[in-house]
Amino acid sequence: xxxxxxxxxxxxxxxxxxxxxxxxxxxxxxxxxxxxxxxxxxxxxxxxxxxxxxxxxxxxxxxxxxxxx
Numbered sequence: 760x761x762x763x764x765x766x767x768x769x770x771x772x773x774x775x776x777x778x779x780x781x782x783x784x785x786x787x788x789x790x791x792x793x794x795x796x797x798x799x800x801x802x803x804x805x806x807x808x809x810x811x812x813x814x815x816x817x818x819x820x821x822x823x824x825x826x827x828x
Contacts, residue, residue: 779817787813 764772787809792798798806 776814779814779821782817782820783810783814786816
């Protein structure tokens, strides 16, 4: 899916993502890697999908709060 968004829009999206990242990580509930622990490709992909879903929920929550539930 090509993204023809302007640099300003891309920057705004990245800023929003970074602002929601702490909430997203909490919602995802993923444990951090232990010392010396490496994830294989399947584990990384599973974590990515979990974070994507948590980000969508975080954005939805933010919208609901903004609208006054």
